[in-house]
Amino acid sequence: MANVDLSTKPPVGVGLRHPHYEAALSRAADIDFVEVHTENFFGEGGASLAVLEQAREHYELSFHCTALGLGSAAGISTQAVTRLAQLVARFNPMLVSDHLCFCWVQQGDTRIHAGDLLPLPRNAEALAVLTDNIDRVQQAIGRPLVVENISTYIDQGGHQWSEPEFLHRLVERAGCQLLVDINNLLVNAHNAGLSAAEDYARAWLDAIPQDAVAEIHLAGYTPVAPGQLAVDDHAAPVSDQAWRIYAHALQRLGNVPTLVEWDNDLPDWSVLLAEATRARDIxxxxxxxxx
Incomplete structure (x- = not known):
């Protein structure tokens, strides 16, 4: 176990979704930041940007992209990168993140978005594509991009490296940072049929580049029986298993910012805040x- 400093008070935040706008913006809650999905705020002016203006009166902002498709060999949207850079310049968020995936493909003269976060082969070709696309985003926003490990439902093979080894190479080449999603680790362990999901997650955390981790995500997924496909639906409380892994992550990585996500079957605002309080208690x- 690496020696890390746990004496600081790291930020704890929650994902800000539309049903919670009134409760979150009417008065400040006992959290440090809120995360928003940037694509919902790409419009010019209007009510959506007013929401961000109100939110930053109470909280720090974190920007989480869901559709850049950093691993897309077809490239990423110039318009999306431009709008992201404009948002970052205007609101100066504490973090800007996206996912380790691809979602854009080219068919003839047409670019098509897959509508999902699709896994990459962990090989030299994918690493080169990621590096180029991440560099393009980082040049536009003027800061390191934070890249999240994703949940996967099939393994298409073609890997040269394990996921931690791939992350080491990506951080070295792209100069980006990492977002560790603990729920995704558990979803992947379940879908791979691993009987010791916690052991898998702990070993994964021990193997990634410690100094590059800028944020931790916590969420829950709808439980399914062994052999059934688990989906990263963010529709349940953080599980006891995930909380135990979170404690290990803090011991390994130090007190990095922590975000609790809940996107489907949303509870009352107070329930989401209670999840953030539990993270702070740990x-x-x-x-x-x-x-």
Whole structure:
């Protein structure tokens, strides 16, 4: 176990979704930041940007992209990169992130978006595409991009490296940072039929480049029986299993910012805030142990 500093008070935030706008914006809650999906705010002016203006009166902002398709050999949208850069310049968010995936393909003269976050082969060709696309985004926004590990439902093969090894190479070549999604690790372990999901997640966390991790995501998924496909639906509380892995992640990575996501079957705002409070309680318990 690496020696890390757990004495600081890291930011804890939640994903801000439309049903919670009134509760979140009417008065400040006991959280440090909110995360928004940037594509929902690409329009010129209007009510959506007013929401961001209101939100930053109470909280720091974190921008999470869902459709750049950083691993797309067909390239990424110039319009999307431009709008993202404009948003970043205007609101100066604490983090800007997207996913380690592809979603754009080229068919003849037509570019098609897959509508999902599709996994990449972990090989030299994919690494080169990712590096070029990430560099393009970073040049536009003037800061490192934070890249998230994704949930996968099939393994198409073609890998030269394990996922942690691939992340090491990506950080070195692209100069980006990492977003660790713990729920995605558990979804992947389930779909791979692994009986020791926690052991898998702990080993994965121990193998990634520690100093590159800029954020942790926590979420829950709808439980399914062994052998059935688990979907990263963000429709449930963070599981006890995920909380235990989160404690290990803090010990390994230090007190990096933590976000609780909940996107489907949304609970009351107070329930989401209680999840954020639990994350903070785990941080404090580890700080007390270290002291």
């Amino acid at each position: 941080q404090r318990a580890l700080q007390a142990e270290e002291a």
